[in-house]
Amino acid sequence: MMRKLLVFSVASTFIAGVAATLLPSLAVAAEGGAGFYLLGSKGPAAAITPPPGVFFSNDIYFYTGDLGGGKALPTGGRLAVGVEGKAVIAVPTVLWILPEDVAGGHLGLSLTVPVGWKNTDADVTLAGPRGGTASGSISDSVFTVGDPVLGALLGWEAGNFHWQTSLLVNVPIGDYQDGEISNIAFHHWGADVSAGVTWLDPTIGLDLSAVVGMTFNAENPATDYRTGNEFHVEWAAVQHFNEQFDAGLVGYYYDQVSGDSGAGASSDFKGRVAAIGATIGWTFKAGEVPISTRIKYFHEFAAENRAEGDAVYLTVSMPLSITKPMNIAAQ
Numbered sequence: 511m512m513r514k515l516l517v518f519s520v521a522s523t524f525i526a527g528v529a530a531t532l533l534p535s536l537a538v539a540a541e542g543g544a545g546f547y548l549l550g551s552k553g554p555a556a557a558i559t560p561p562p563g564v565f566f567s568n569d570i571y572f573y574t575g576d577l578g579g580g581k582a583l584p585t586g587g588r589l590a591v592g593v594e595g596k597a598v599i600a601v602p603t604v605l606w607i608l609p610e611d612v613a614g615g616h617l618g619l620s621l622t623v624p625v626g627w628k629n630t631d632a633d634v635t636l637a638g639p640r641g642g643t644a645s646g647s648i649s650d651s652v653f654t655v656g657d658p659v660l661g662a663l664l665g666w667e668a669g670n671f672h673w674q675t676s677l678l679v680n681v682p683i684g685d686y687q688d689g690e691i692s693n694i695a696f697h698h699w700g701a702d703v704s705a706g707v708t709w710l711d712p713t714i715g716l717d718l719s720a721v722v723g724m725t726f727n728a729e730n731p732a733t734d735y736r737t738g739n740e741f742h743v744e745w746a747a748v749q750h751f752n753e754q755f756d757a758g759l760v761g762y763y764y765d766q767v768s769g770d771s772g773a774g775a776s777s778d779f780k781g782r783v784a785a786i787g788a789t790i791g792w793t794f795k796a797g798e799v800p801i802s803t804r805i806k807y808f809h810e811f812a813a814e815n816r817a818e819g820d821a822v823y824l825t826v827s828m829p830l831s832i833t834k835p836m837n838i839a840a841q
Contacts, residue, residue: 575819
């Protein structure tokens, strides 16, 4: 029973991770202080592929942070100094795991469309060539629809070990506010590739997971700005105490390995940051439908050329249909 519940719980946690991946973060040293891959989106059971079927997840993401020390953030074709930001974003995701074997594993396809609110305050904004024209303080809020993101994954397992590769593509058709310093859409194509591994021992309930990835960004044609390539590592160590409850530690490390470029970039704005946090998960049934919930909290530190802040994820996920139940006894 523990084995079956752990598999279902981690499957739900996975699709929550897919959803959170697409949320805009205020904490990146990229254009607009946002990257379409959200740090901390992968956590417990990061490399476990759900059983064949269709799954739904909704992630609500809260973030607050600031860019101190008089540093500037490129956004909306301008440089913003003394930036503070907040965001509340809901991200519904549908994930379809195909029943057929592909290269000895299972293939999954996903679609996510973020919707939410973001507010950015700046003490000074600089515009014109090399930021030659200064204006006073500004506050900009937006509530709208972001860019949809298409995803694909391929996952395998052997005993307690699970590994997975994934691809996410940002499609720039969301509601982008040209010239504004707050945006949920990114107005440029982007791709994130990652590889993860999870070791899950159902007899003791221990889950150790790690994911390594790289985000590649195309140029924003509205601002002639191209964010550099972004490297990220995420990890989680979680203990399942019984069939319903688990808790543990999570964290990530981020390093922008290439500088920003394009006619709209006055500096490379390469950033770096680390974060550590905690997570609690609870799985229950509504009738015959298993529902997985999770809270994750992250505190950032050691930031360089980027904002530092705190993030909270509230996640609810569930299966819509199961095509072929997993053979638990054979695992």
